[in-house]
Amino acid sequence: MTRPSVVFLLPALILSAPLWCQQQVASASLPDSPAPHGLAGEAPDPGPGGEAFHRHGYPTGREESFRALPLDFLHDQKEVWGVFPGQVAKGHHWVPVLATAGITAGLLYADPHVMTYFRNHEKNLSDLNSTFSSYISAGEIAAVPVGLLLVGAARHDPYQTSTAWLGADAYADSAIPPLVIKAIARRERPSQVPVNTPFQDEFFKNSWYGGSSFPSGHAAAAFSVATVVASRYRNHVWAPVLAYGMATVIGLSRITGREHYPSDVFVGSVIGVTTAEFAALRPR
DSSP: OOHHHHHTTHHHHHHHHHHHHHHHHSOTTOOSSOOOOOSTTSOOOBOTTSSBOOBTTBSSOOOOOTTTHHHHHHHHHHIIIIIHHHHHHTTOSHHHHHHHHHHHHHHHHHHHHHHHHHHHTGGGGHHHHHHTOHHHHHHHHHHHHHHHHHHHHHHTOHHHHHHHHHHHHHHHHHHHHHHHHHHHHOOOOGGGSOTTOOOOOOTTOSOTTSOOOSSOHHHHHHHHHHHHHHHHTTTSTHHHHHHHHHHHHHHHHHHHTTSSOHHHHHHHHHHHHHHIIIIISSOO
């Protein structure tokens, strides 16, 4: 790994800190299941004890609607690119930032060894790679908020339709940081490395508009939507397991299909979880 490549990890690593910080301040007495809230602009319904539902230390949950989505997305980007970097500049959140940096550095060291293995065994994984190709995976991720919206509308369930719009908001929020970092890193994809050629010095190879492996946009999108579903329906044990399980399979398929390195998928998944927690699910 070259020294400049470490510098370009910082935008993604900085985005990771709010997840751990919010978990640390989360109340231990959270109710097991949220009471359905009103749509954007309405007060949340009280929980079983008569108090408003608290999510990750915040006083109320957040709801979303189609009408509010564009402005909320812009507000989220302000939070991601403006508020948190300012907190880091004041000395906050360094522990999670350094922890994420350490894991990413370790994965960057392991990338060549892992990708050599999958390049040599690609034929054994052809069925998995076909099932989770780039376009199919994108459709599978988008199908979650779309399905929630359709079912919620059919059932006249405002909580479910709001979850769908929150998923769409998280999807959009998670798309911007990878695009910015890709334009800087310009990392060559594993599939672009010729056979019998070692995986090394992949950064700064592609043109800024020609695509970049680092980080994985699919992983960011999958984990952002999964985080919304897992948070909103965490009273159902199967929901977080299914949501994060599906996101993990999609992320791993990006590695086995030689579209991304493990470090790409890790940083993408961190961006997805963090933007969902810090931006999409954060109450206004």
